[in-house]
Amino acid sequence: MHNKLNQKKKSDIAPKDITKSFFVSLIIIIVIFTTSFWFIYNRQINQINQEHLEQIESQIIQAKKDYLKTAVDRTIVEIKQIEEFFSNKFPSDSAYVRSQVKKYIKNHIRQNTLVDSGYIWINKIINYEGGDDYAIREVHPNLPETEGQFLSTHTTDIKGNTPYLTELQGVKKYGELFFTYWFKEFKTDQISQKLSYAKLYKKYDWIVATGIYLNDIDTLIENELKHDELLGHKRNNLTLVLIGLTLLITLLIALFYKKHLTKTFRFYTSEVEKRENKLQEINDSLEQVIAKRTYQLSESEKRYKAIFRNNQSIMMLIDPTNGQITDANSAAVKFYGYDYKTLTSMSIGKINTLPTEYLSKAIQSTAKTSSVYIFKHKLASGEIRDVEVYSEAMVFEEKKLLFSIIHDISELRKTKQELVIARKKAEESDQLKTAFLANMSHEIRTPLNSILGFTDLISTPDISAKQQELYSKIINSSGEQLLRIIDDIIDISHIESNQLKVSFESVSVNDLIKEIASVFRNTLDSKPENSVESHIYIPDESKDYIIETDTLRFTQICNNLLGNALKFTDEGQIEFGYKTKYDELEFYVKDTGCGIPKDQLNLIFERFAQVTRNEYREGNGLGLSITKGLVHLLGGTMSLKSEIDQGSTFFFTIPFTGVIQVKVSKSKELN
Incomplete structure (x- = not known):
């Protein structure tokens, strides 16, 4: 019984049947392949032809655009050359000379033609907003009867295009443009699509333009289509011949190897049977291995879960x-x-x-x-x-x-950030201390040298009384400078340690501002060759504001800012005043000095820091830091605006408690 089943199985897969099915399948595959190849090939060729035509059309239009742009640019160059010629010959810029130049230019353009499609023409813009008379025709050699006529942006061609409106909007926005419309060809009644290029010559409000017809593109494309169609027929014939030869050669080779294939199939049929039996044995062994490994994996997962949970x-x-x-x-x-x-x-x-x-x-x-x-x-x-x-x-x-x-790692990161910040602050502090010591060494040594040097000179027996008086003034000035440096150091130390005491009292703002400005003006007048003017600004002389402040510290703030402005202003003006801002008064000192770079605005109020450009400016770098600290003690805030070579404005606010009316004479001026 088993032998009969084997024989039946072998008869079911006879080599003859297999080879017959193989040849039928081979023929079907070849037919499907050739049909698909033919379809894809033709589709690809058609796509290539279409892209080729689009590329040709694009190249033709671009060539025409280049041609038109070159013609207009050349004309504008000629206009400028004519203007330059007349300006050299007639230096006077009278209206008569300008009119003659324009007249000559127009006559020159009337003679400057394009071979292909007409002339260079000029439209003069009257109204950039459009309308029925937005422009007037200045020159049109092709249509001389239109010269002097008004143009309307409402004009349309047979396709509904508005060429004059398009032209106006284009030159208004971009200064130049390409645009298309339908227009009657010169010396014929045929209306064709025309490509024009217009460019604005701003000096005269002229639109210099020219155009070229596009009706020759269709002819060129049609010729190219015929050429591609002829090449296509030749490619198709060649492809059909190659496909036929391929089919024939494939069939001949298959028939030649038919007997060999039959023997091969018979051999592999018996081999497959043997290997199926071996695979079954291997499969049984693998199932036993898998069962064993599954059990081991289950035990491993149990151990993993215990470790994971606990x-x-x-x-x-x-x-x-x-x-x-x-x-x-x-x-x-x-x-x-x-x-x-x-x-x-x-x-x-x-x-x-x-x-x-x-x-x-x-x-x-x-x-x-x-x-x-x-x-x-x-x-x-x-x-x-x-x-x-x-x-x-x-x-x-x-x-x-x-x-x-x-x-x-929250605590770890927090500790790390704190260490980084602490290290940065320590480095900054060390740098500031180093800079401060170097600066103080210079600032203190300068007045001390003056005091010691002129003290020796003043003790010389043969000096005159005038020289003695001059040396005394220098010694006194140097002593005051040294005293200011020491006062600044004391003030900043008191501010830093919160030991600076302020005494508040009610003060009239207008009187205090005028008093400070008067002292500052006397300082300016006492300087030889002074090129700086001072101005004060009071918003309303009829109103005076009462503030609760420390008069001494308020005056110190204003003097520091005015002195700082004068130090960095070689010429120009310094303005000092105030404005109302909600429930505060905003005081300001504005100068026209060298200004502060934007990347250094945050450093200007730092202790011991000086923000200068290339030249040296004396100072210990504490003035603005002290000023800001005093403003905060008086209950205000401080800010600044600055631009390089334009000047700086420092603002500070002080709360005010009331307003009083003041009668002011009309003849009174603030300066």
Whole structure:
């Protein structure tokens, strides 16, 4: 019985039947292949031809555009050459000379023609807003009867295009443009599409333009189509011959190897039978191995779960496809503050503060290779903690998951940031101290040298009384300068240690401003060759404001700002005044000096810092820092605006307590 089944099986797969089916299948495959090849080939050729025609058309139009632009640009160059010729010959810029130049230019353009399609023409713009008389025709050699006529932006051609409106809008916005419209050909009644180029000559408000017809493009394209069609017929015939030869050669080779194929099929049929029996034996052995390995894997998973649950480190399993937390150990439940059921029903995106798109990229990257990230995780209490996450892909219960171990590094990062800030502050402090000592050494040595030097000179017996008086003044001035330096150092130390006391009293703003300005003006007048003017600004002389402030410290603030403005203003003016701002008065000192670079605006109020450009300016770098500290003590704020080579304006505010009316004479001026 078994032999009969084997014989029946062999008869079912006789080599003759196999070869017959093989040849039929081969013929079908070849027919399908040749048909598909023919279809794809023709489609590709048609697409190439279409792209070729579009490229030719684009090249022709571009060539015409280049031709028109060259003609107009050449004409404008000639206009400028004519103007230059007349300006050299007739230096006078009278209206008569200008009219004669324009007249000569127009006559010149009437004779400057284009061979292909007409002339250069000029439209003079009267109204850039359009309308029925937006322009007038100045020159048109092709249509001389239109010269002197008004043009309307409402004019349309047979296709509804508005060429004059398009021309006006184009030159108004871009200064030049290409545009198309339909127009009657010269010396014929045929209306064809025309390509024009117009360019604005702003000096005269002239639109210089020219055009060329596009009716020759269709003829060129048609000739190219005929040429492509002829080439296509030749390619098709050649392709058909090659396909026929391929079919014939394939069939001849198949018939030649028919017997060999039959023997080959018979051999492989018996081999397949033998190998099927061997594969069955191998399959039985593999099933036994798999059963054994499955048991071992089950035991391994049990051990893993025990280690995972009881580990002190925070651990979670995450589904990389959707970010779902599939499992978490006791340490994770305790750290995040959610119960186990809530935590394992959440997505990691609810905990991780990273934007969704960046978090998805991190998960996908981890799914490919292990990685370590620094994230911010949100706890159930709303607290944000910095964490270091080590993740690696693993297969658990036949599903790919991400195994993550999480370490809380919030305190570590906080400590590190504090150390960085402390180190930066220490370095800055060290640099400031070094700069301050060097600056103080110079600033103190300068007046001391003057005092010592002129003290020696004044003791010389043969000096005159006038020289003695001069040396005394220099010694006195140097002593005052040294005293100011010491006062600045004392003031900044008192401000820094919050030991500076202020005494508030009610003060009239207008009187105080005028008094400070008067002293400053006397300082300017006493300087030889002074090129700086001073002005004060009081918004309303009929109103005076009462402020509660320390008069001495307020005066010190104003004098510091005025002195600083004078130091950096070689010529121009310094303005001092105030304006009302809500429930405060905003005082300001504005100069026309060298200005402060934008990248140094934040440094100007720092202690010991000086913001200068190339030249040296004396000073210890404490004035503005003291000024800002005094403003804060008086309950105000301070700011500044500055531009290089334009000057600077320093503002400070002081709260005011009331307004009083003051009668002021009309003849009174503030200067």
